[in-house]
Amino acid sequence: MRALTVRPHVRNSLEVRDLPEPVPEEGQVLVDGLAVGVCGTDREIVDGLYGWAPPGRDRLVLGHESLGRVRQAPAGSGFSAGDLVVGVVRRPDPVPCGACGRGEFDMCRNGQYTERGIKEIDGYGSQTWCVETAYAVKLDARLERVGVLLEPASVVAKAWEQVERIGGRSWFDPERVLVTGAGPIGTLAALLGVQRGLEVHVLDRVTEGPKPSLIEALGATYHTEDADEVxxxxxxxxxxxxxxxxxxxxxxxxxxxxYGIVCLTGVSPVGRKLNVEASSINREIVLENDAVVGSVNANLRHYQQAAEALAQADLAWLERLITRRVPLDRADEAFTAHNDDMKVVLTLDLWGDPT
Structure with missing residues (x-):
C-alpha cells in the first residue's frame, strides 16, 4: 500500500512510500482509506517544526483528519464491511491521569497522550489502516464526499460544549455569536452556531474567494472591518x-x-509582541463576570456530536468547504498553499475521483 510519510523535525522530508498492509489486531477494524484532510498541524510537521515518530522509528505516517470504509470488522463490534468510518486522533496516556481515565483524554493533565499522525502513532494517511473499535466513529453513508470534515468539526463541537457548560454556571440565554476567522474551523463553528438558532457573525480579512459566500449561504453575516469596530x-x-x-x-x-464567553481555538505564533493595557482587560473580565477558555482536540463524545451536526447540514454546502482534492501520489501539491484554499484533501483510494 502507499502511505504519506515524513521524518519529524526534518524539513522537506515528505515522501509517499510503499509500506506493508497492516494486519488488524484483536478488537480492531480494517479500513480502506478514502481521504485525509490537510491542516496547519500537518504543514508544521512537514516544515520540521512539530511531530514525533513512533518509538524506534524515524518516519511517521501523516494524517489525522481521516475517512475510510470498513473492509473487515470483529463480530459483534457494531461495525460491518462497507461502513463509512473516521478514526479518533488522540489516545489516553498510559498512566492514566484522572481525565484520561474517565474518557476525557482531550483534557490530559500530564501530556503523555499519543496522537495518530502527530505524536508517536502512525496516522491515517495510507491506503489501508486499522483502528480500535473504541476509537472508530461510524458516519451516515451520505457523508462519503465530506466525512473527512469530521475531525475539525469535532474540535468545534468540543468548543461549543465548553461554551455551553461555562454558560450553565448561571442563567445564560445567548443571542449573538461572533466567530473570528473563516477558515475550516471558523466556518464549521459558524455552522454549529446556526444549528443552535443563534445570530451568527463571522469576521475575516478576506474579501474575495469562497469564504464570504460560504458564510452568507449559512444565513450568517460576514464582516471584514477592524476587530475592535466589529x-x-x-x-x-x-x-x-x-x-x-x-x-x-x-x-x-x-x-x-x-457575562460573555470567549473560547480560544486558534494557536498564536510564538515570538510576536503586542502592547496591551492588561489592567483594563482584567478589570472588564472581573467586573462583567466574563469567562475565557482555551479549547483544543476532542474526545469520542465530541466526534459523535460532530457526526450528528454534519448529518444535519446541507451536503452541497459542506462540499464547498473542500476546495481541492489531490491524489496521494501528488501529495506535495496539497502542501503548497493556494490563495482560495479552504480545506485541502488527499484522496487515498486507488480508484477515487480527485475532482
Missing part, C-alpha cells in the same frame, strides 16, 4: 476565536457582552 457594534454574547491573531484575541477579550 466588537463595538455587535457586543457578542459568545466569541469563538479561530485566528490566533493577538490583536483579534484581545479585541474579543475586551469587547464582548457582560
Amino acid at each position: 466588537m463595538r457594534s455587535l457586543v457578542p454574547d459568545i466569541v469563538i476565536e479561530a485566528t490566533g491573531a493577538a490583536e483579534v484575541v484581545f479585541a474579543a477579550l475586551s469587547g464582548n457582552a457582560r
